Amino acid sequence: MTTIEKVLTRIDADLENSLSRLFDLLKIKSISTDPQYAPDCRLAAEWLAKELTSIGIDATVRSTSGHPMVVGHRKSGKSGPHVLFYGHYDVQPVDPLDLWDADPFEPKIVTREDGTKVIVARGSADDKGQLMTFVEAARAFIAETGDLPLDVSVLFEGEEESGSPSLHPFLNANKDELSCDLALVCDTCMWDADTPAISVMLRGLVGEQITIRAADRDLHSGFYGGAARNPNHILANILAGLHDETGKVTLDGFYDGVIELPDTVTKLWDELGFEVAKFLGGVDLEIAAGEAGRSALEQVWSRPTAEVNGMWGGYIGTGFKTVIPSEAYAKVSFRLVGDQDPDKIRDAFRAYVHSKLPADCSVEFLPHGGSPALRLDFDSPALAKGQKALTDEWGKTAALIGCGGSIPIVGDFKSMLDMDSMLIGFGVEDDAIHSPNEKYNLKSFHKGIRSWARVLDELSQD
Known part of the structure; x- marks a missing residue:
């Protein structure tokens, strides 16, 4: 023995x-x-x-x-x-x-x-x-x-x-x-x-809270609607532009350092018998989202992401208050893989936001986390x-x-x-x-x- x-x-x-x-x-x-x-x-x-x-x-x-x-x-x-x-x-x-x-x-x-x-x-x-x-x-x-x-x-x-x-x-x-x-x-x-x-x-993690500011106070949408900038519109446009039509993240250099899986690992994952329908069905979903041409396991284990974790602005109480808010907010996180650099991802995101910002508006960033994969x-x-x-x-x-x-x-x-x-x-x-x-x-x-x-x-x- x-x-x-x-x-x-x-x-x-x-x-x-x-x-x-x-x-x-x-x-x-x-x-x-x-x-x-x-x-x-x-x-x-x-x-x-x-x-x-x-x-x-x-x-x-x-x-x-x-x-x-x-x-x-x-x-x-x-x-x-x-x-x-x-x-x-x-x-x-x-x-x-x-x-x-x-x-x-x-x-x-x-x-x-x-x-x-x-x-x-x-x-x-x-x-x-x-x-x-x-x-x-x-x-x-x-x-x-x-x-x-x-x-x-x-x-x-x-x-x-x-x-x-x-x-x-x-x-x-x-x-x-x-x-x-x-x-x-x-x-x-x-x-x-x-x-x-x-x-x-x-996966690593980079988090950012952003605040978009326009007018110096909330505005009456009847008096100012159309003429005044609406931070909610600006923010929605910024967040929508984070992904292209194939699900890829659009930030400059975002995929620098992302490593493709070896064929041996891809084969092992294919043999695990992962059921997408069961995985998504457990949370009452049916259709896989994310990057085109990537399996669900790849997307949750070995691919980087950009997610909007929260967004708000203006009146959200009971009933209606017809205002154009002076500020809008969002919390955004990036899951990192491979050799992606958290600092470069943060800088790329901030540069992207500034590129989408009208001249008479301002933005403030509040960082949260910054760990590599x-x-x-x-x-x-x-x-x-x-x-x-x-x-x-x-x-x-x-x-x-x-x-x-x-x-x-x-x-x-x-x-x-x-x-x-x-x-x-x-x-x-x-x-x-x-x-x-x-x-x-x-x-x-x-x-x-x-x-x-x-x-x-x-x-x-x-």
Whole structure:
């Protein structure tokens, strides 16, 4: 029997104990956004530090201006990459409590009508169940072999669900200690309940609020209508011109840095069986919009966008008030991919707005966000090894997927620690994270532990 086979056998034999330990963590009410639960957040951090230390990962609780961090290390100069595993122990509030079927901090296993066994509790999927898959994999490896196959560091955060206010100062103060060859992040999902996935792309974000001003006050539309500029008209014209008839964004240089998918990835995505009708039908839509000639998966994972998130101006109360408003407003966001430069996108948008602005009007911009897209090199040896490990465990080729949104910590690891991240998670679509009756599939927990053991083993191979 190979070493990894022995480790996997130990994981299977110890599953009940692994569940018991997870349940102990789930019982702690570590709600980071509510100050009354600050002692519970510290208790969760202390529980994790004690657990890590007990299995041979030297861990400490580090105080911050908010909730504490947990940092652990097991380093012996092993060959292969030194990895940093990240997770968060804080959870969302449980309101509305009356929609839960049971106490959210009394975890239990429930068998659903389809026979699926699930762990129901706040934090079961986001992110305590996920981070414990790695802890239990490390436990099994050390218990079976006396060591981990790689040098491993651990960072558990306690403020992810409340905006991570202490994270940047902490990363800055501990750059040398936390900088590793590769970050492993377990706060994502599989493609479906039977198909593992690695998220290899995260879109960046640029946001702008714009205010268009014309007259010095709202005007009577009977006295001034036709002769006076209407900021609503100007704004509508500006926003309508952001896209051409094919759905492409019209800003100068907008597609600079956009990278086309390798054929191998396009083929993998085509084989996922993504159903556009089901995807859009879930929100009562039927017809795909966006760039002509691009699949829906491309559009939400690997293509940049320009979206109008809000627009308003003039009278919007009950009844009618026939005015020409003096000001009109909009919030616009751009999702970025590849090597698009957030600063250049912002400058291009502002230049475009100025080009459309009449001489006797003015505009004010209020910036919001400005993060680049992130991706793991498709030729990365770590990615190939991670994909092999997951494929071996699940018996289905691990999908290399994109993420339409952003995960701030991954950007921080790249910009502050110059460290790429491999995102492997075992959540599924119906886990109800942030909602009542949050759950984590028992299969996700069990095979998640086994998956991380395989990933560590593969990463250690020459």
